[in-house]
Amino acid sequence: MILYFHGFDATSPGNHEKMRQLKFIDDDVRLISYSTLHPRYDMQHLLNEVSKQLSMSDDPNPIAIGVGLGGYWAERIGFLSGIPCVMLNPNLRPQDNMQGRIDRPEEYEDIAQKCVSEFRSKNRGKGLCILSRHDDVLDTPWIETQLAQYYQVVWDEKQPHKFPDIAGHLNQIKAFKQTFLHEVAS
Secondary structure (H helix, E strand, O other): OEEEEOOOOOOOHHHHHHHHHHOOOOOOEEEEOOOOOOHHHHHHHHHHHHHHHHHOOOOOOOEEEEEOHHHHHHHHHHHHHOOOEEEEOOOOOHHHHOOOOOOOOHHHHHHHHHOOOOHHHHOOOOEEEEEEOOOOOOOHHHHHHHHOOOOEEEEEOOOOOOOOOOHHHHHHHHHHHHHHHHHHHO
16 A cells, blocks of 8 residues: 655645556555645644554555655654655755745644654664755755665656656655565565
8 A cells, every 4th residue: 555645736636647656556545635734733634544544454564655745744654653655855844945835834843843853763764765856846955965864865867846757766666665565574
């Protein structure tokens, strides 16, 4: 099972296209939707929704995949739910770059302070980060400096921020997902 976390643009037709592409890895791709405007409520909603989806599946190695703001949530909710994550151009500092777009951006700072301390150290190796060299929204070289010591980072030379075409990375994502199947089996 793949749990897909959309980015800030929740209604973008690109979400359907990415989910369609992910079906080449796993037939069971589920959209995990949230408001994007109320971070504190989004976090509790996402934890409950992921817990519900995990309870309705017998997949021994589900993964969370998110793009942009969805990457922020896939990492945190994946960690708190005990599942690995794939982040495409994750927005690691929405409290800074979402000013004026969400109701309470400071709630992201609050979430970061209340999250398990040093959660990335505890989650080491359970994430794959795919960054676009041509992201026109985020500072992806900075994101690499934040994540490379914890997760494998792969660079994409063609895609923009919303990463409309993930096809070139499906084999990497599939191999990453299968890594955890072997861990579960042993």
